[in-house]
Amino acid sequence: MTVDVKHKIQELSTKIDEHNYNYYVLDTPIISDYEFDKMLEELIKLEKEHPEYLLPDSPTQRVGGQITKEFMSVKHKYPMLSLGNTYNEEELRDFDERIKKTGATDFEYVCELKYDGVSISLVYIDGVLSQAITRGDGEKGDDVTVNVKTIKSIPLKLRGNGFPKEFIIRGEIFMPKKEFLRINNEIRKQLVEEGYSEEEIFEKQLKNPRNATSGTLKQLNSKAVAERKLDCYLYSILGEDLPFTSHYESLVEAKKWGFKISDDMEKTSSIDGVLKFLDKWDIKRHELNVETDGVVIKVNAFEQQKSVGFTAKSPRWAIAYKFKAARVSTILESISYQVGRTGAITPVANLKPVQLAGTTVKRASLHNADIIEKLDVRIGDTVFVEKGGEIIPKIIGVDESKRHVQSHEVKYITHCPECHAELIRSEEEANHYCPNELVCPPQVKGKMEHFVSRKAMDIDSLGAETIAQLYDAGLIKNISDIYYLNKQDLLKIDRMAEKSANNLIAGIEASKKVPFERVLFAIGIRHIGETTAKKLAFYFKNIESLKNATLEQLLEVGDIGEKTAQTIVEYFSEIRSLEIIQKLKQAGLQFELSDEQLVNTSDKLKDLSIVVSGVFTKFSRDEIKKMIEQNGGKNVGSISGKTSFILAGENMGPEKLKKAEKLGVKIVSETEFIKMME
Numbered sequence: 001m002t003v004d005v006k007h008k009i010q011e012l013s014t015k016i017d018e019h020n021y022n023y024y025v026l027d028t029p030i031i032s033d034y035e036f037d038k039m040l041e042e043l044i045k046l047e048k049e050h051p052e053y054l055l056p057d058s059p060t061q062r063v064g065g066q067i068t069k070e071f072m073s074v075k076h077k078y079p080m081l082s083l084g085n086t087y088n089e090e091e092l093r094d095f096d097e098r099i100k101k102t103g104a105t106d107f108e109y110v111c112e113l114k115y116d117g118v119s120i121s122l123v124y125i126d127g128v129l130s131q132a133i134t135r136g137d138g139e140k141g142d143d144v145t146v147n148v149k150t151i152k153s154i155p156l157k158l159r160g161n162g163f164p165k166e167f168i169i170r171g172e173i174f175m176p177k178k179e180f181l182r183i184n185n186e187i188r189k190q191l192v193e194e195g196y197s198e199e200e201i202f203e204k205q206l207k208n209p210r211n212a213t214s215g216t217l218k219q220l221n222s223k224a225v226a227e228r229k230l231d232c233y234l235y236s237i238l239g240e241d242l243p244f245t246s247h248y249e250s251l252v253e254a255k256k257w258g259f260k261i262s263d264d265m266e267k268t269s270s271i272d273g274v275l276k277f278l279d280k281w282d283i284k285r286h287e288l289n290v291e292t293d294g295v296v297i298k299v300n301a302f303e304q305q306k307s308v309g310f311t312a313k314s315p316r317w318a319i320a321y322k323f324k325a326a327r328v329s330t331i332l333e334s335i336s337y338q339v340g341r342t343g344a345i346t347p348v349a350n351l352k353p354v355q356l357a358g359t360t361v362k363r364a365s366l367h368n369a370d371i372i373e374k375l376d377v378r379i380g381d382t383v384f385v386e387k388g389g390e391i392i393p394k395i396i397g398v399d400e401s402k403r404h405v406q407s408h409e410v411k412y413i414t415h416c417p418e419c420h421a422e423l424i425r426s427e428e429e430a431n432h433y434c435p436n437e438l439v440c441p442p443q444v445k446g447k448m449e450h451f452v453s454r455k456a457m458d459i460d461s462l463g464a465e466t467i468a469q470l471y472d473a474g475l476i477k478n479i480s481d482i483y484y485l486n487k488q489d490l491l492k493i494d495r496m497a498e499k500s501a502n503n504l505i506a507g508i509e510a511s512k513k514v515p516f517e518r519v520l521f522a523i524g525i526r527h528i529g530e531t532t533a534k535k536l537a538f539y540f541k542n543i544e545s546l547k548n549a550t551l552e553q554l555l556e557v558g559d560i561g562e563k564t565a566q567t568i569v570e571y572f573s574e575i576r577s578l579e580i581i582q583k584l585k586q587a588g589l590q591f592e593l594s595d596e597q598l599v600n601t602s603d604k605l606k607d608l609s610i611v612v613s614g615v616f617t618k619f620s621r622d623e624i625k626k627m628i629e630q631n632g633g634k635n636v637g638s639i640s641g642k643t644s645f646i647l648a649g650e651n652m653g654p655e656k657l658k659k660a661e662k663l664g665v666k667i668v669s670e671t672e673f674i675k676m677m678e
Contacts, residue, residue, distance in 0.1 A: 078238050092297070104308060116291035120144075150226035154260075339417065350362070416436060631677065
């Protein structure tokens with residue numbers, strides 16, 4: 001039986017490795033994601049049941065989950081030197097002349113795209129990934145092997161044969177543009193639901209793929225790294241007695257071993273060939289799913305590289321050509337002002353359409369009044385536009401030499417462009433706000449769209465277009481009106497058939513069963529996201545207790561800051577807010593925890609401040625934090641003299657342990673905690 005299991009594990013591992021290679025290196029998948037996931041689930045299950053057969057190069061190691069306390073500093077066997085930079089044709093021709101002066105003849109150049117990510121050095125011994133080290137200072141780097149194993153385009157075990165017993169291959173780990181946009185869209189969606197302003201959202205989003213890659217590789221939990229689908233191109237092999245005579249040949253062979261090598265590298269016998277490559281990719285690079293900031297040009301033959309030699313900091317036989325930043329000039333035709341769901345005002349620059357980095361740009365965010373003042377941007381100005389991190393269009397300056405003599409400074413609006421209420425701006429806010437949240441049309445419609453969304457009331461048959469039609473027809477003026485619609489009202493709307501009306505009424509009725517914590521999230525109190533709504537619901541247990549809570553009582557809830565607490569107090573001080581909640585109550589929505597939820601709550605941890613640290617075996621961290629909240633406790637992030645105890649799992653941080661001992665804070669194990677809850 002064990003022989004069969006061992007054979008099955010080996011067979012699954014081989015198949016999964018093959019499918020990973022097809023998908024992530026060749027970009028030609030031959031099975032569906034569902035089939036792949038099922039195969040991986042089976043392997044994970046077998047390895048859990050038979051850990052004696054788990055190998056370090058198993059494809060299950062790519063899933064992540066291993067916790068690293070800190071990254072060990074490792075000395076590079078071969079220093080990771082930097083490259084000299086050049087920015088124009090003249091400097092490139094000077095480089096070519098320097099190569100010729102060394103006596104090199106009949107040499108070739110290899111041109112490779114310079115990917116904008118994090119340099120990595122991978123050590124392979126007997127065809128198995130042994131170590132992954134970041135560039136660091138060139139002499140030493142961080143050992144990030146655990147995290148790098150989650151990157152599916154990096155082979156854990158090499159294919160075929162013919163590779164050296166031990167060698168190093170270097171490359172660039174990067175975050176694909178699509179993944180960068182996906183993560184930022186998720187961040188944006190979450191923050192919009194939690195009531196953050198456009199300026200706050202911009203500050204919290206990832207700024208560019210390179211920084212996002214670097215931050216991801218330094219995550220202490222490899223599972224978090226696996227969730228961000230990093231990729232890697234390899235571009236250089238080092239070692240003793242390598243079986244190649246040239247750089248280009250070495251990469252062709254490396255591709256056969258399973259490494260992801262760019263198909264876009266080219267050989268050329270002249271500097272003119274290099275310039276043609278640069279001209280082509282200066283435009284074409286914008287079509288790629290990876291950021292590029294230039295081209296690396298290398299002498300191809302290894303013997304010629306040796307004769308050309310090195311300086312103290314960089315090889316003389318290679319140079320990096322840097323592309324100019326994607327930047328254009330165009331005319332600022334007007335500035336419009338958008339009102340978000342939370343009332344935040346976002347100024348938008350409307351531009352004369354212009355091509356930038358492969359796309360037509362018509363608009364760019366101006367963020368807030370301070371940015372407009374700092375740039376001194378004026379209507380009719382010729383402005384310079386760049387894509388921040390090649391992603392976000394932004395105005396970076398003004399060509400004042402082309403400014404019209406009769407131009408005027410932009411006067412930021414003082415009243416809402418939609419409802420004409422006077423705008424407000426607090427000292428700690430970058431944005432202006434429209435305070436008229438219960439009447440201002442974009443805010444009301446936005447709140448309704450949020451209210452019916454999947455994580456809130458989940459009325460999927462009531463979309464943004466239908467909400468706008470109902471609002472414009474005067475049939476709904478706020479979220480509570482949704483529950484007083486009838487079929488006759490709905491049939492007045494364009495393209496609303498009887499079947500659709502029946503489905504919508506049924507969806508509205510079904511939403512009355514949505515639990516209290518989601519109703520609290522749905523009503524759209526500023527800064528109250530999905531997680532915060534759950535904490536508040538389980539802490540106060542019903543809307544009446546929350547409504548009557550003082551600022552001090554709100555601050556006792558885990559992770560509720562003064563800004564959020566103040567927003568809650570202000571919300572419940574508004575008569576119109578209370579009227580809406582009363583109407584929703586009368587309609588039958590859930591404004592208290594259910595009996596089933598109350599059974600799982602207690603006061604066992606009442607008034608206790610608890611720090612959760614480490615990795616747990618019986619429950620996830622989220623489950624443990626939820627248990628603390630349900631039993632009256634407060635989750636806190638840092639240790640202080642007021643901490644009641646630390647709930648410690650495996651691999652508790654050494655600094656936290658040291659601080660706990662210094663302050664005399666009690667440490668409770670997972671087993672002890674479970675007994676406390678019984």
